[in-house]
Amino acid sequence: MEAAMGLMRRMPPRHSETALSALLSLLPQHSSDLLSQVDLPLQVLCDVDIGKEFILCEYNRDADSYRSPWSNKYHPLLEDALYPSSELRKLEIEANDIFSIYRDQYYEGGISSVYMWEDDNEGFVACFLIKKDGSKNAQGRRGCLEEGAWDAIHVIEVGPEQEGTTRYCLTSTVMLSLTTDDESSGTFSLSGSLRRQMNMNLPVADGHLCNMGKMIEEMEGKLRNSLDQVYFGKTREMVCTLRPPAEVAQMRLPDS
Amino acid sequence: MAEEETELSDEQKKEIAKWFLLNAPAGEIQYVAKDLKSVLNADDVYNEAASEAFPVYNKSHMICLGMSGHFGDVLVTSYGELNENEYLDPKTAQVAIVDHVKQVCTEVRPATDEELPSPYIEEYRCALEAEMLKYVSEAYPKGVCSVYCINGKDAEGPGSDFELVVVISAARLSPQNFCNGSWRSIWNIEFKDDIQSLELKGKLQVGAHYFEEGNVQLDTKHECRDSTIFQSPDDSAIAIASVIRHHETEYLASLEESYLNLPDTTFKDLRRKLPVTRTLFPWHNTSQFSLTREISKELGIGK
Incomplete structure (x- = not known):
């Protein structure tokens, strides 16, 4: 398992699907571990009743069907399927509504879905998903990306209420890839994935949605920032180490 | 997502193993090999895959x-x-x-x-090599360069075409800093005797991998063409080196520009830093959204 995760850490992120399916076929005995530890770009399906797309993941799956957050129906239809309690479903509907607005403000497009379900210890779990295709043929406003994908998965475990506060454990993964291509500079492609955790105790009085939303917003900002500043920055630094820009090379000359 | 659990044949396992080896980032094939060996748990399959994949990887x-x-x-x-x-x-x-x-x-x-190559060709090759070594030692702190003759190496004197290739390979491996990268340039130079011209074709490739608590990879490719006139070995060499220097400097500048464009254009098309409203999302006040939604639904102006 450790070696398998080591391989995932080195394979190009844009080939993570191929890498995971290769590992699954080599290590069928570890398939559930692999599937829970490796995140993949999200898939979508269209809710036939509402005519709106929703995102698929392990958390809205039962057998081979997926539950749409819009109509609450499984696609394809499934009898005796699992549903959240009506109280939780109400929160789920509200979360989907508000998260759509959040998503629109940050992503200027994209698809989002929120799923919730009861867990064993008096709390519940919520999963917030966002998928955005920012390529110029899709929803890239600035039209500069030949290819561009952003997938975010936020899973929050919400603990039981204790003296007015609740513990929220957030695990977030962002996967992205972007490619620009033009005559003068050829193809330039960056891809990556990051996973981070954040735990907070917050007053219940503010409402679960408000608490979870703030945590996700903060986390997404952090992840985006570290991708932009740290991770992309490190690859840029590497390029400049390999072939320093002229000014730097000249500055070094007197020493050598 | 359920995979069929049919036992793989050794041939299939070998193909999978080769895929992992060939996709190793610069300087990381030995690490990939080590992990792969323990995932495969079948030495003969691994050895066969390694013997086929390593030569391809090393050359590419x-x-x-x-x-x-x-x-x-x-x-x-x-x-x-x-x-x-x-x-x-x-x-x-x-x-x-x-x-x-x-x-x-x-x-x-x-x-x-x-x-x-013949002495006639060697004179051109050797002159170009000298110029290129000079350039590479200036431009690449860790660059290695070779100049080969790949066509017409036995030509004895003027009157025939031949082709040289300049290869530049620079790698920087610092696994302790979770960072590896490589720069590869391949320049084909066709010496066309009849039209007294040199046709240059460049293929530049840069890769970088940063993997401290994550996995981010840069991968770029660029091709370009140019030409200059067929002269004496020394003058040809100087002309070729200056064309190569020019294109590679331009390319580096275009990479820098791609990085500069990231925050405000390229990356923004995936996710903005701030919402379109330019303020953090009003989680405390989301009831207003539900309200406006209700109203727009009633008025039939919903999205």
């Missing part, structure tokens, strides 16, 4: 190996390949015998006359 990454004796470094490239484990180093006229899987040079022998 144009790895640099130290030769025994005082001959310096040799590049493992398809242009210097005499057979599967023998690679010509044109600079020293030596042939390195290479163990692909261990990535070492085990032995060195002098090249035979048949393996080397």
Whole structure:
């Protein structure tokens, strides 16, 4: 398992699907571990009743069907399927509504879905998903990306209420890839994935949605920032180490 | 997502193993090999995959190996390949015998006359090599360069066409800092005797991998063409080197520009730093959204 995760850490992120399916076929005995530890770009399906797309993941799956957050129906239809309690479903509907607005403000497009379900210890779990295709043929406003994908998965475990506060454990993964291509500079492609955790105790009085939303917003900002500043920055630094820009090379000359 | 749990044949396992090895980032194939070995848990399958994948990887990454004796470094490239484990180093006229899987040079022998270009060609090759070594040592702190003749190496004098290839390979591996990268340039130069012209075709490739608590990879490719006039060996060499220097400097600048464009244009098309409203999302006040939604639904102006 450790070696398998080591391989995932080195394979190009844009080939993570191929890498995971290769590992699954080599290590069928570890398939559930692999599937829970490796995140993949999200898939979508269209809710036939509402005519709106929703995102698929392990958390809205039962057998081979997926539950749409819009109509609450499984696609394809499934009898005796699992549903959240009506109280939780109400929160789920509200979360989907508000998260759509959040998503629109940050992503200027994209698809989002929120799923919730009861867990064993008096709390519940919520999963917030966002998928955005920012390529110029899709929803890239600035039209500069030949290819561009952003997938975010936020899973929050919400603990039981204790003296007015609740513990929220957030695990977030962002996967992205972007490619620009033009005559003068050829193809330039960056891809990556990051996973981070954040735990907070917050007053219940503010409402679960408000608490979870703030945590996700903060986390997404952090992840985006570290991708932009740290991770992309490190690859840029590497390029400049390999072939320093002229000014730097000249500055070094007197020493050598 | 459920995979069928049919047992794979050894042949299928080998193909999968090769895929992992060939997709290793610069300088990381040995780490990939180690993990792969324990995932496969079948040494014969691994060995067969390694013996097929390593030579391909070594040549495509144009790895640099130290030769025994005082001959310096040799590049493992398809242009210097005499057979599967023998690679010509044109600079020293030596042939390195290479163990692909261990990535070492085990032995060195002098090249035979048949393996080397004619004196006429060698004059052009050698002059270009001298110019390129000068350029590479200035531009690349860790660059290695070779110049091969890949077509018409036996031409005895003016009147025939030939083709040289300049290869530049620069790798920087610092696994302790979770960062590896490589720069590869391949320049084909066709010496066209009839039209007294040199046609240059460049292929530049840069890769970088940063993997401290994550996995982010840069991968770029660029091709370009240029031409200059066929002159004496020394003048041709100077002209070619200056064309190469020009294009590679421009390319580096365009990479820098791609990075500069990231925050405000490229990355913004995936996710903005701030919402379109330019303030953080009003989680405390989301009831207003529900309200406006209700109203727009009632008025039938919903999205």
